Amino acid sequence: MIYKRSSALFAEAQKYIPGGVNSPVRAFKAVGGDPIFVKEAKGAYLYDEDGNRLIDYIASWGPLILGHAYGPVIEAVIDKAKKGTSFGMPTQIETELARLAVSMVPNIDKIRFVNSGTEACMSAIRLARGYTKRDKIIKFAGCYHGHSDSFLIQAGSGAVTFGSPNSPGVTQGTAKDTLLAKYNDLESVRELIRANQGEIAAVIIEPIAGNMGCIVPSEDFIKGLRKLCTEEGVLLIFDEVMTGFRLGRGGAQEALGIDADILCFGKVIGGGLPVGAFAARAEIMSYLAPEGPVYQAGTLSGNPLAMAAGLAMLTELNNRPEVFKSLEDKTAYLHEGFDKVLKDKGVPYRINRYGSMMSVHFTEGPVVDFETSAKGNNETFKKFFHGMLDQGVYLPPSAFESYFLNDALSYSDLDATIEALDKIDL
Numbered sequence: 001m002i003y004k005r006s007s008a009l010f011a012e013a014q015k016y017i018p019g020g021v022n023s024p025v026r027a028f029k030a031v032g033g034d035p036i037f038v039k040e041a042k043g044a045y046l047y048d049e050d051g052n053r054l055i056d057y058i059a060s061w062g063p064l065i066l067g068h069a070y071g072p073v074i075e076a077v078i079d080k081a082k083k084g085t086s087f088g089m090p091t092q093i094e095t096e097l098a099r100l101a102v103s104m105v106p107n108i109d110k111i112r113f114v115n116s117g118t119e120a121c122m123s124a125i126r127l128a129r130g131y132t133k134r135d136k137i138i139k140f141a142g143c144y145h146g147h148s149d150s151f152l153i154q155a156g157s158g159a160v161t162f163g164s165p166n167s168p169g170v171t172q173g174t175a176k177d178t179l180l181a182k183y184n185d186l187e188s189v190r191e192l193i194r195a196n197q198g199e200i201a202a203v204i205i206e207p208i209a210g211n212m213g214c215i216v217p218s219e220d221f222i223k224g225l226r227k228l229c230t231e232e233g234v235l236l237i238f239d240e241v242m243t244g245f246r247l248g249r250g251g252a253q254e255a256l257g258i259d260a261d262i263l264c265f266g267k268v269i270g271g272g273l274p275v276g277a278f279a280a281r282a283e284i285m286s287y288l289a290p291e292g293p294v295y296q297a298g299t300l301s302g303n304p305l306a307m308a309a310g311l312a313m314l315t316e317l318n319n320r321p322e323v324f325k326s327l328e329d330k331t332a333y334l335h336e337g338f339d340k341v342l343k344d345k346g347v348p349y350r351i352n353r354y355g356s357m358m359s360v361h362f363t364e365g366p367v368v369d370f371e372t373s374a375k376g377n378n379e380t381f382k383k384f385f386h387g388m389l390d391q392g393v394y395l396p397p398s399a400f401e402s403y404f405l406n407d408a409l410s411y412s413d414l415d416a417t418i419e420a421l422d423k424i425d426l
């Protein structure tokens with residue numbers, strides 16, 4: 001496949017944008033080579049600047065669950081744009097999206113819209129601290145909650161791909177209030193709570209992790225975590241930026257049968273426009289300004305374009321919940337196909353999957369936390385990634401990222417993907 005124009009565009013971008021990209025994982029650092037510049041996309045396909053067609057498995061890192069340029073979402077955005085894109089005043093559509101989101105997600109009464117998942121998580125911990133009057137938070141190594149200071153402590157995703165889990169610019173003062181536990185290890189959480197009795201405001205977790213590859217919590221771990229938080233008066237925050245409106249109408253809470261205290265959203269809730277949100281029971285949300293004392297604001301928060309895209313997307317998902325089953329079936333099909341091919345190749349591998357999230361790790365043992373995920377052989381991963389790309393399959397360019405299937409993918413796309421894997425020498 002030829003990437004001449006992409007490479008030229010990347011060279012030009014690097015003159016004016018640090019590293020040529022506006023978000024690090026796009027730069028292909030983990031896998032080498034120049035990133036692909038996309039020109040347009042429709043359904044399950046990306047079309048790049050060199051005229052290549054790629055089958056897409058990242059869906060803009062999750063939001064485009066029904067495929068690219070999905071008709072009802074695009075029409076809703078165009079309609080709204082003609083009437084003005086932002087007013088800095090309340091609009092009815094904000095309430096419409098809020099009402100729909102609250103009706104779909106278990107255990108929440110109110111929701112506040114922001115512009116990204118980062119903002120949602122950042123605001124959620126401020127709310128948790130304001131509500132509990134405690135300062136410290138616990139996060140898990142390898143979980144990513146956006147790029148705000150408090151979370152850049154062994155964050156997954158782009159932050160580990162670059163080998164800089166603790167970013168310069170995050171102060172010691174901030175870092176000391178973020179305590180690190182091990183995913184799937186309840187004892188590590190219990191010890192931190194015991195050592196910081198009465199000081200922990202919240203535990204934040206990706207209920208199905210997607211930023212160290214896809215990692216599923218054991219039932220004992222996640223149920224135990226809920227119980228422990230309740231006993232200790234610690235708020236449990238589910239960062240559902242990836243899982244929300246992807247694993248089902250009610251996200252990971254519904255899938256796992258566990259209620260969290262605060263929920264964070266992003267990705268699917270914006271239908272491909274910049275939207276994040278956080279939500280909780282009324283009692284907790286009442287601490288938020290202007291109702292309560294915890295400050296949080298945004299010039300473009302809840303702007304009509306973003307709300308129109310989100311409303312069109314959630315309306316589709318709410319009306320057609322069979323989409324979630326269809327996505328899960330497709331992902332299971334890909335999983336089985338990959339399994340068969342990789343087994344034949346005799347290379348050590350693990351495939352983790354939950355619903356329409358999945359990841360492939362080239363390692364012997366089970367992948368259950370950051371440490372075991374980091375054991376994957378990156379040289380094999382690079383061959384795998386570039387081998388697939390050369391055959392027109394766009395997978396996440398890092399082993400620390402999950403696949404996000406979109407429902408525009410057909411079974412013949414999946415077959416083509418499995419055949420592509422069969423052709424690679426690993």
Ligand SMILES: *Cc1c(COP(=O)(O)O)cnc(C)c1O
Nearest residue numbers: 116117118144145146241242266
């Ligand atoms: C993507 C992601 C975020 C950050 O969202 P942005 O919109 O990129 O700021 C936070 N948490 C999780 C779990 C994510 O996957």
